[in-house]
Structures are given as C-alpha cells and as structure tokens.
Amino acid sequence: MTSPAAREQVPLLSVRDLRVVFDVSGRPVTGVDSAGFDVRAGEVLAVVGESGSGKSVTAMSVLGLLPETATVTGSIRFDGVELTGRDDRAMRVVRGRRIAMIFQDPLAALNPTFTIGWQLAEALRATRPGIRGDQIRRASLDLLESVELGDAERRLRHCPHQLSGGQAQRVVIALALAGEPELLIADEPTTALDVTVQAEVLGLLRRLQHERRMTVMIITHDMGVVADIADRVVVMRSGAVVESGDVEQVFARPSAAYTADLLAAVPRLGSRGPAAERDGGRPLVQVEALTVEYGNLLRGTFRAVDGVDLRIDRGEILGLVGESGSGKTSIGRALIGLAPVSGGRVVLDGIDLRSASRSQRAGLRRRIGVVFQNPATSINPRYTVEQTVSEPLAVHRGLRGSELDQRVDRLLAAVGLGPTAGRSWRQRYPHELSGGQRQRVAIARAVALDPDLLIADEPTSALDVSVQAVVLDTFRELQERLGFACLFVSHDLAVVDELCDRVVVLQGGRVVESGERTAVLADPQQDYTRQLIASAPYPDPVIQRSRRAA
Amino acid sequence: MAELTEVVVPDLATDPEDVRRPFRGLVRRPGFVVPAVLVLVLMIIALLPGPVAGLFGHGDPTVCDLGSSGDPPRAGHPFGFDIQGCDLYANVVYGTRSSLAVGVLTTVLALALALVIGLVAGLIGGWADFLLSRLTDIFLGFPFLLGAIVVLNSVGQRSVLTVSMTLALFGWPTMARLVRGSVRSVRGADYVLAAHTMGLGWWRVVTRYILPGAVAPVLVVATITVGGVIVAESSLTYLGIGLQAPAISWGLQLSDASDQFQNAPHLLWFPSLFLAVTVLSIISLGDTLRAALDPKQRS
Numbered sequence: 001m002t003s004p005a006a007r008e009q010v011p012l013l014s015v016r017d018l019r020v021v022f023d024v025s026g027r028p029v030t031g032v033d034s035a036g037f038d039v040r041a042g043e044v045l046a047v048v049g050e051s052g053s054g055k056s057v058t059a060m061s062v063l064g065l066l067p068e069t070a071t072v073t074g075s076i077r078f079d080g081v082e083l084t085g086r087d088d089r090a091m092r093v094v095r096g097r098r099i100a101m102i103f104q105d106p107l108a109a110l111n112p113t114f115t116i117g118w119q120l121a122e123a124l125r126a127t128r129p130g131i132r133g134d135q136i137r138r139a140s141l142d143l144l145e146s147v148e149l150g151d152a153e154r155r156l157r158h159c160p161h162q163l164s165g166g167q168a169q170r171v172v173i174a175l176a177l178a179g180e181p182e183l184l185i186a187d188e189p190t191t192a193l194d195v196t197v198q199a200e201v202l203g204l205l206r207r208l209q210h211e212r213r214m215t216v217m218i219i220t221h222d223m224g225v226v227a228d229i230a231d232r233v234v235v236m237r238s239g240a241v242v243e244s245g246d247v248e249q250v251f252a253r254p255s256a257a258y259t260a261d262l263l264a265a266v267p268r269l270g271s272r273g274p275a276a277e278r279d280g281g282r283p284l285v286q287v288e289a290l291t292v293e294y295g296n297l298l299r300g301t302f303r304a305v306d307g308v309d310l311r312i313d314r315g316e317i318l319g320l321v322g323e324s325g326s327g328k329t330s331i332g333r334a335l336i337g338l339a340p341v342s343g344g345r346v347v348l349d350g351i352d353l354r355s356a357s358r359s360q361r362a363g364l365r366r367r368i369g370v371v372f373q374n375p376a377t378s379i380n381p382r383y384t385v386e387q388t389v390s391e392p393l394a395v396h397r398g399l400r401g402s403e404l405d406q407r408v409d410r411l412l413a414a415v416g417l418g419p420t421a422g423r424s425w426r427q428r429y430p431h432e433l434s435g436g437q438r439q440r441v442a443i444a445r446a447v448a449l450d451p452d453l454l455i456a457d458e459p460t461s462a463l464d465v466s467v468q469a470v471v472l473d474t475f476r477e478l479q480e481r482l483g484f485a486c487l488f489v490s491h492d493l494a495v496v497d498e499l500c501d502r503v504v505v506l507q508g509g510r511v512v513e514s515g516e517r518t519a520v521l522a523d524p525q526q527d528y529t530r531q532l533i534a535s536a537p538y539p540d541p542v543i544q545r546s547r548r549a550a
Numbered sequence: 551m552a553e554l555t556e557v558v559v560p561d562l563a564t565d566p567e568d569v570r571r572p573f574r575g576l577v578r579r580p581g582f583v584v585p586a587v588l589v590l591v592l593m594i595i596a597l598l599p600g601p602v603a604g605l606f607g608h609g610d611p612t613v614c615d616l617g618s619s620g621d622p623p624r625a626g627h628p629f630g631f632d633i634q635g636c637d638l639y640a641n642v643v644y645g646t647r648s649s650l651a652v653g654v655l656t657t658v659l660a661l662a663l664a665l666v667i668g669l670v671a672g673l674i675g676g677w678a679d680f681l682l683s684r685l686t687d688i689f690l691g692f693p694f695l696l697g698a699i700v701v702l703n704s705v706g707q708r709s710v711l712t713v714s715m716t717l718a719l720f721g722w723p724t725m726a727r728l729v730r731g732s733v734r735s736v737r738g739a740d741y742v743l744a745a746h747t748m749g750l751g752w753w754r755v756v757t758r759y760i761l762p763g764a765v766a767p768v769l770v771v772a773t774i775t776v777g778g779v780i781v782a783e784s785s786l787t788y789l790g791i792g793l794q795a796p797a798i799s800w801g802l803q804l805s806d807a808s809d810q811f812q813n814a815p816h817l818l819w820f821p822s823l824f825l826a827v828t829v830l831s832i833i834s835l836g837d838t839l840r841a842a843l844d845p846k847q848r849s
Contacts, residue, residue, distance in 0.1 A: 336747050365749035377740040382762045382845055392748050429845040445748075 011038035012183060012215050013062065017074035020057050020066065020239075031057040031070070033239035039183065044209060044216045046230035046247070048223065050262075050464035051435075054239035055219045059185050062217075063101055064091040078183070096127045100176035104188040106168035110160040116171055117156030120144075120178065127179030143174040148204060165324075166197035170204065177208070184209075187219045194323035195491065199535035202229050221464065223266045224537030227251060227544040235259045247541045265469035266539045267494035274518040284349055284452060284485045285312040285335065291343035292330045292509075304330040306509035307344065312453065317479065317486040319500030319517065321493060321532070327509035328489045332455045335487065336368055337361060349452065366396050369446030369484070373458035375438035379430045385412070385441050386426035392448045411448055414481075415440040415474050436467035440474060447478060454479075454486045460495060472499060493536050497521050505529050582838045585831035592828055596647040603640040611640040611798060620814035629820045632803070633810055641798055642820055648799040650828070651710050652717070653780040659718035661725060661772050665765075668729025672737060672764070673756065683730070689723040695785065702791045713792055717779055725768050725775070732764040739763075766843050773836025777829030784825065800825050 020032040032054040039045045049055040060066050062076055064086060076083040078099065083091070095101075103109045111119055120140040124131055131139065137156075144152035147170040160168055169189065176184060186205065190198035206229055209216050220226060226233050226247065234244040235256065243256040254260045292305035305327040312318045322328045333339035334346055337353060346353040348364050356364065372378035379388055390408050393399045399407060408426070412418055417425045417440055430438055439459060446454055459475070460468040476499060479486060490496050496503055497517060504514040505528065513526045524530045538544045595602050603609035607626050614636035623630040629638035671682040701716045702708060736742060737760060745755045784801030786792030788808065793799050800821040807817035 338743070338746065362749055365747065368747070370744065370747040372740050372744060374740060378744045380741045380745070380759055383758075391750070395748075395750055395754065431845065442744075445744075 011077075012041040012079060013039040013217070014077045015058070015062070015075070016077075018058065018061065018076065019073045020054070020061055021071045021073075022067075023069040023071070030239055032061070034074070035236065035239065035241050036074075037234045037241055037244050039215055039217050040232075041182075041215055042213055043231040044206075044218060044229055046226040046233045047217065047219045047236060048221065048226050048233055048262075049236035050221060050466060052238065053236040055236050056187055057239075058236070059101070059187050059217065059219050062185060063095055063099060064088070065101075096123070096176075096181070097179040098181055099183045099185060100179055100181035101185045101187065102169070102172050102176050102189050105192050106165060106172045107160055107163075109172050110168060112160050114159070115156065116144075116158050116160070116163075119171075119175060120156070123175045123178035139178075143177055144171075146177065146208065147171070147174045149174070164197075165193050166201060169193060169197075169201055173201075173204065173208070177212075180212075181214070183215045183217065185217045185219070188221070189218065190225060191220070191222070195493075196323065196531060196535040198225075199537070202537070205229065222537075223251075223263060223465070223539035224544070227539050227541040228537040228548070230541075235262070251539075251541050262466060263539065265466045267469075267472075267492070267498045268539065269494045269497050269533065269536065270522060272498060274516065282350070283311040284314045285310075285487070286347040287311065287331070287334075287344070288347075289344035290331065290334060290341065290346060292327065292334055292339045293342040294340060304509055305334065305339075308506070308509070308511055310504050310511065310514065312485050312487060314452070314485055315483045316502065317488055317500045319496035319503040320487060320489045320506065321491065321496055321503060322506035323491060323532075325508065326506040328506050329457055330509075331506075332370075332457050332487055332489050335453070335455060336365060336370060366392075366449050367452045369449065369451040369454045371439070371442050371446045371454065371456040371459045374462045375435060375442050376430070376462070378442055379438060379445075381430050383430075384426065385417070385428050385430075385433070388430075388441055389444050389448060392445065396449055407448075411444040412441075414447075414478060415444045416470075417441065417444070434467070435463050436471055439463060439467075439471050443471075443475065443478065447482060447484070450482060451484050454484050455489070456486060457489045458491065459488075461490070461492070468495070475499070493521060493533060505532065581834060585834040585838075588827060588831040589835060592646060592650060592831070595643055596650045599644045599647060603643040606639060608637045609640055611636055611644045612796075613637070620810060620817070622814070622816055630814070630816045632817055633806055633814070638803075638817065638820055641803060642800070642824055644798045645800045645803060645821065646824065646828075648710050648793060648797060649780050649783065649801065649825070652714050652783045652793075652799070653776040653828075653832075655710065655714040656717040656721060656779040656783075657772050657776045659714060660721040660775065661768070663718065663722040664725035664729055664768065667722070668726040668768075669733055669756075669761075669764075671726070672730040672733025673760070675734075679730070682726075686723045686726050686730075689720065690727075692720060694720045694782070695789075698782070698786055699789065699791055702786065708792065708794050710793070710797075713783060713786070717782055721775060721779065725771055728768045728771055729764060732767055733760060736760050736763040762843070766840050769843070770836050770840045773832050773839070776832045780825060780829060 015038070016036045018032050018035040019030070022029045022031055035054065035058055037045075047055045047058065057066065061070075061072050062078070062083065064083065066072065072084055074084065078094065083094065117140060120143060121136045124136050124139050128139075140156060141152050144155055149155055149167060149170045160171075163171065189205070190201050193201060202225065205216065208214060218225070218229060230247045232245065233247050233250050235242045235250070235258070237258050243250060243254065243259045245255075250259060251263065254263060287308060287310045290305055290308045291303065293301045293303050295301040308327070308331060310318070320328045320331060330339045334341050335348070341354070349367075351360055351364060353361070353364075383391070386408060389411055390404055393404055393407055409418070412425060417437065419425070425437075430441070433441065443459070456475070460471055463471060472495065488496065488500055500517050502515065503517050503520045505512045505520065505526070507528050512528045513520055513524060520529065521533065524533060534547065538547060600609060603611065606628055614634045616635045618631040618635040620633055621631045627637050627639065629642060632638050632641060667682050667686070671679040697720045698716050701719065702713065705712050705716070742755065742759050745759045780800070783792050783799065784804050787799060787801030788805035792801055803821040804818065807814070807821065811818050
C-alpha cells in the first residue's frame with residue numbers, strides 16, 4: 001500500500017553528492033561519502049545502516065546540526081531551496097517549522113528542569129509567532145491528545161522524569177509537531193524503547209503521517225522497523241548509499257550483496273525447529289521463590305523479582321526474556337550473589353547460596369562466567385586484551401609463563417581473535433577494538449576458567465546486526481564445544497529463538513510463561529507472551545503488513 | 551555472508567612499540583621535552599646549589615657588601631644585588647632548594663592524605679563517607695591562608711618540614727573530593743562489576759580496576775598544586791610567617807623585593823622568573839603524565 005501522495009513523485013527533499021568530512025584533531029575523517037537520494041512528499045523513507053554508515057550524519061546535515069568540525073559539500077535541496085551553506089540564522093526558519101527532528105533517547109531530548117507544559121509552550125511560541133495565553137494552552141492539549149498521551153491536562157504539569165520512555169517519546173513527537181512540519185526526521189526513534197512500546201510509537205507515527213500528510217524520514221538500524229513503517233528504503237554503508245528502492249522490492253530482491261547479507265544476518269522468529277530433548281539429571285541451577293528487593297526501609301523498597309522459580313540443566317541454554325523492569329538482569333545477578341536477595345533459594349550444583357560458606361561461594365564464582373551487555377564498559381580500559389583474558393587464569397589457576405601464553409592464545413583463537421596476518425590482538429587496548437571484537441574478548445574472559453554456567457546479559461544488544469550474527473555464531477560454537485550451561489538474558493525474541501533450548505518469559509518480576517522454546521514462542525499460552533511476539537516487527541514488509549492487519 | 555564476517559582491523563601506529571610503551575612515544579614531544587629539561591635543571595640546582603651559584607665567581611649568598619645595596623646587574627653579578635648587597639643570582643639559586651622542597655613535599659603529603667581519605671569515603675560509602683565528607687567540607691570552608699597563619703604562628707620553629715605540613719593540612723580537601731568522586735564513579739562501572747563476578751580479590755579490584763581510573767584526574771590537580779604551594783609559601787613568607795631568615799627562599803626574596811620595586815625592579819624580576827618557569831614546567835609535565843597514563847591518548 002503506497003500512500004497516494006507518494007505517487008506524485010515530487011521530491012520534497014533531494015540529497016545529491018553529499019559529502020561530510022570531519023576534522024578529528026587535524027586528520028580528515030569522512031562521515032558521509034557521496035550520498036544521494038530523494039524523499040518524496042507524503043512518503044515514509046527509511047535510511048537503514050549499521051553504526052558508522054553515516055545515516056545519522058546524513059540526517060543531521062539536512063538540518064545543519066553538525067558540529068563546527070564538519071565540512072559539508074554537495075547539495076541538499078528542500079522544496080526546491082538549497083540548504084547547504086546556509087548560516088544558522090537562515091536555518092532556524094526551516095528547523096521546527098518545516099523540518100522537525102526526533103531523537104533516539106527521548107528523556108535526553110527533553111529538558112529535565114521544566115514541565116512538559118512549559119516545553120510545549122516554548123516550542124509553540126518559537127514556531128507559531130503571535131500565539132499567546134489561552135491559545136498556547138489549547139494548542140498544547142491538542143498536541144498531547146494527537147500523540148495519544150492520556151490525561152493531557154495533568155501531564156502539562158509533569159516534569160520529564162515522571163514519564164516512562166514511551167510517554168517521553170510521545171512528548172518529543174508532540175514537540176516536533178508543534179511547528180506543523182512538512183518533513184519529520186526520526187533518528188532511531190524506538191531504539192531505546194521496549195518492543196511493546198516500540199509497536200505503539202511506530203503505530204502512532206504511521207497514523208500521524210497519514211492524518212497530517214506528513215513526509216517522514218526514519219533513520220534506523222532495525223530491519224523490522226523498516227518493514228513495519230517504510231514505503232521506500234535507502235541502505236547505507238561506510239558513508240555511501242548502497243541501494244535504494246521500494247521496500248517490498250529491496251526486501252524480496254536486494255540488488256546489492258551488502259543488503260542481502262544484512263537481511264540474512266537479521267534473526268527471525270520461528271526459523272529453527274524444536275530442540276532435541278535432553279536427559280534430566282540433577283539441575284545445575286535451581287531457583288525457588290526468589291525475591292530481590294532494592295532500596296532500604298527509609299526510602300522504601302522496590303521489588304524487582306517477585307517469587308521466581310526456574311531451573312537450568314547442565315549444558316542447556318535457558319533464555320530469560322522480558323522488557324525493561326521485568327527483573328531479568330536481577331535474576332542473573334542473584335545467581336552470582338550480586339543482588340539483594342530478600343527471599344527464596346538459589347541452589348547452584350547442590351549448594352544453597354544463602355548457607356554457603358565464604359570459600360564455597362568463592363569456589364562457585366569461579367565456575368560461573370559472566371558476559372555483560374555493553375563491551376565498551378565491561379572491560380577494564382587500562383588492560384590490554386592479553387591482560388584481560390589472562391587475569392582470571394593467573395589469579396585463580398595460578399598459571400604463569402608459557403603455559404599461560406598458550407591458554408590465552410587458544411582462548412583468543414576460539415573466539416576468532418587468533419593472530420591474523422602476523423598481527424596479534426594481544427597487545428591491543430579495548431579502545432583499539434570494534435564493539436564486536438570487544439565482546440569476543442569479554443566472552444573469552446568469561447569462558448577462561450571453563451565455567452559450568454555462563455550468564456550472558458543481553459550480550460548482543462549493543463552490537464550491529466551483522467556483528468551480532470557473528471558473535472552469536474562464536475557463542476554457539478563455544479557452547480557446543482565446552483558444554484557449559486547458559487542463562488541467556490535478552491529482550492530479543494528472535495535471538496532467543498535462534499540460540500536457546502528453553503525459554504522463560506518474565507513480566508514485572510514474575511514468570512509469565514516457561515517451557516520448551518518452540519512451545520512458548522510458536523504456541524504461547526499467555527496474553528503477555530502473545531503481545532510480546534506480536535509487537536516485535538518481522539523483518540519482511542509483506543509478512544509484517546499482514547501481521548499488523550491481523 | 552562472507553562480506554560481513556570480514557574483520558575490520560584498525561591500522562596501528564607505524565611502530566607498534568610506540569603505542570605499547572607508555573612513555574616512549576612522549577619523549578619526542580616538545581610538550582614533554584622542554585618542561586622535563588627545565589625541571590631537571592631545577593633539580594640539579596636544588597641538589598647542588600654551590601657549583602651552580604659559583605658559575606660567575608661570586609657563589610656565596612651570605613657574602614654581602616652594603617655598598618652595593620640594590621645595584622643592578624653587572625659583570626660577575628648577572629642578577630645584580632639585593633637590598634643587603636648580597637649577590638642576587640647566588641640567592642635565587644640557593645632559594646630553589648627550599649622552594650622546590652616545600653612545593654613537592656606539601657603536595658606529596660596532601661596527595662597521600664587525599665588518596666587515603668578519598669578512597670575510604672568513596673569505597674566504603676555510608677557513614678564513613680558521610681563523616682569524611684563533612685570533615686573535608688570543614689577544611690574546605692577554612693580560609694587556606696588564615697588557617698596556615700594561625701597554625702604557623704603557634705609552631706615554634708618554622709622549617710621546610712613544618713611549613714610543608716601546615717600547607718598540606720589545608721591543601722588535601724580539594725584533592726580528596728576529587729578522589730572520592732572519581733572512585734564513586736569508577737566503583738559502579740561495569741568493568742568493576744565484571745571484576746567482582748570473576749571472583750577477584752578485594753585488593754586486586756581496588757588497585758588494578760578502581761585506582762588507576764580514579765588517580766588520573768587527581769594527578770593533574772596535584773601538579774598544579776605544586777606550583778600553587780610554591781606561591782603560597784611565598785605569600786606566607788611575605789606575610790612574615792613562612793620560612794624565616796637565615797633560610798633562603800624565593801618567597802623571602804619576593805617579600806623583600808616588594809618594598810623596593812620602584813627603585814630596584816630586578817629584585818622582583820629574577821625570583822619571579824624562576825618561580826614562573828618552575829610552576830609552568832611542573833604543570834605541563836603533569837598534563838603529559840596524565841596523557842601517558844591514559845591508553846586512549848597514547849600514540
């Protein structure tokens with residue numbers, strides 16, 4: 001279904017030979033290299049690409065919001081008027097009133113010190129000269145209602161910290177709509193949101209676009225979002241446009257090899273058959289009626305985990321799925337004794353954590369490896385790769401010299417960081433590695449002691465989709481070879497489906513549903529699980545459209 | 551998906567050794583070489599004032615001739631004479647030792663105190679943090695010079711050591727706050743949590759994970775403090791409660807010179823020049839040191 005306006009074929013925004021070069025302490029670094037595409041009036045255009053592809057820089061250059069160090073050449077024509085080379089004063093007429101922008105992190109985009117009402121009034125005064133008093137109030141209420149934020153009257157008096165992520169993004173959209181822009185640029189508008197909230201916000205954007213005959217340019221890395229909302233798509237890589245076309249055509253018959261690779265790397269729900277049945281035996285991890293509470297008596301407590309039962313068998317990958325605030329991270333931390341457990345039992349290999357002696361606990365920790373979500377922050381920035389991987393071996397196993405060297409070599413080779421072309425990874429510091437490489441180092445460190453249990457907390461959420469595919473492959477290979485059990489914490493059902501044996505679905509600190517992977521994901525028994533599955537956009541425009549209609 | 555699995559390898563510096571050895575790459579930078587040479591020269595002067603002072607043939611700072619009082623520079627006396635008719639060059643050279651000693655000793659004492667207090671407050675938190683933070687606030691609220699005046703007035707003998715200890719007593723709070731703040735921010739970092747999950751010992755986590763990140767900012771402040779302390783010692787001495795004659799220090803010389811600035815400006819110029827060069831060199835060395843300690847800024 002192409003919206004009627006899109007057929008007019010009049011480019012509202014036309015980008016030609018765009019080149020953005022940043023001056024990074026004297027060195028020129030190319031952010032965008034000869035990008036060219038059109039945004040037609042009334043359509044939704046998705047610009048998709050991985051980090052470093054230049055998609056955000058392209059969006060920023062349209063509004064002239066790049067830092068001083070950037071040099072922009074080429075042409076950006078909006079409604080027939082050239083935008084490049086305009087000074088700030090001239091751009092201000094365009095910003096907000098004709099082109100508006102919304103950002104990834106809605107809470108960071110709002111001013112934390114003023115109320116929603118104040119910020120809406122500010123936006124209205126800036127974009128509609130002459131508006132005053134009661135008009136502002138009425139216009140503000142209208143805006144909040146149009147973004148479906150309930151109880152608008154009361155919301156005007158709220159400050160940003162009183163809103164959830166989804167509510168805040170609605171306010172940001174309302175602010176963007178204040179100037180009744182012709183073009184709305186949305187830079188990763190749902191990346192920071194939970195999947196059910198993402199579905200609502202995408203639905204809202206789609207409706208607003210339709211009702212207001214607005215043109216939308218959405219920047220995203222998520223093929224599911226593209227399939228869900230876009231009419232046309234532009235694929236970028238390393239600052240250049242690789243491919244562009246109608247969304248159905250690009251997804252069904254990508255002309256560039258890169259697009260095909262990118263699509264192949266996206267995990268899809270339901271692409272793997274049921275797992276083989278494993279024999280029982282004593283479970284490695286047994287969690288009974290676990291309760292975790294944060295806070296103290298003075299400030300009040302918050303119950304993050306509320307009576308959760310689960311078990312992990314030896315050699316099994318258990319997927320722990322839930323949205324933010326579901327308690328999934330707290331359960332992972334409780335297993336290593338880093339969460340304030342206020343009730344219930346955690347039994348690891350027959351040892352109750354609560355009654356375990358100090359030395360028993362220390363012994364258990366050595367048998368558990370942990371991989372965190374963000375590899376940029378979870379590795380000591382002052383350690384080389386070698387120091388990072390060898391530390392647990394040297395401290396716990398007392399390995400030294402050539403024995404330690406060989407162990408580290410084998411571990412790095414196992415995660416695909418063996419010496420290549422005579423260049424070793426061992427002496428690099430984390431900042432000299434890419435995100436995927438860092439996460440592989442973190443995985444090597446976590447499996448260094450040959451653990452019985454690996455706790456992986458969203459290990460691929462901070463990575464690009466192609467990198468995620470490689471890291472997941474590495475992970476699966478290691479698991480098959482070393483045979484550790486794994487608690488795989490994730491919000492991404494498709495990733496869990498590709499990797500796990502059993503799945504536990506959490507909501508608000510309680511278990512909603514659990515069982516064999518295909519049973520839960522293909523035939524969910526609970527409404528919440530169904531909602532989760534329905535909310536995750538499927539990376540195929542035709543299938544996604546029929547899912548949406550259903 | 552062969553294209554995607556290809557690993558992007560960032561180019562290393564041409565000589566990889568440069569990047570690995572923290573200090574090697576720095577040696578060739580003018581920002582390091584110039585202040586390092588200057589500080590080295592100053593240290594030689596401080597350690598061996600005799601031979602350096604004797605370079606122009608009048609090396610004894612205590613040989614004075616009132617007949618030359620306040621005379622401008624002339625052959626054999628490159629800096630001229632002070633108000634007592636003593637050779638100013640010899641005096642400035644001999645003053646280097648006490649000024650540098652006060653600066654370095656004070657900073658080391660204050661830094662040690664700040665590290666201990668900041669670490670304890672930042673690591674333990676809770677009541678320890680509350681008590682130590684309020685203590686820090688009390689000392690911060692104390693006017694630095696006024697406090698030093700009160701303490702030094704009640705100290706009998708005012709030597710380099712007592713002056714340094716007094717200055718350190720009022721100099722640690724800013725650094726302690728800085729250490730506490732950075733310890734608290736590093737303590738909650740993911741990589742410290744990761745270290746705990748690896749079951750590493752408490753001491754190892756503190757020394758390898760928390761301290762290196764927390765110390766870098768305070769080192770820069772410490773080097774600036776060295777300069778500040780030398781100036782503070784000069785001010786105290788000028789007020790008559792720093793080092794006492796017959797001690798020789800730049801502060802004493804500046805204090806004497808301030809009365810005579812109209813008729814003998816060289817008395818002020820030369821000690822000030824030494825003071826300014828010392829402070830600048832140490833501060834720029836501190837900045838280089840910070841860069842050297844941060845792996846991201848090497849190469």
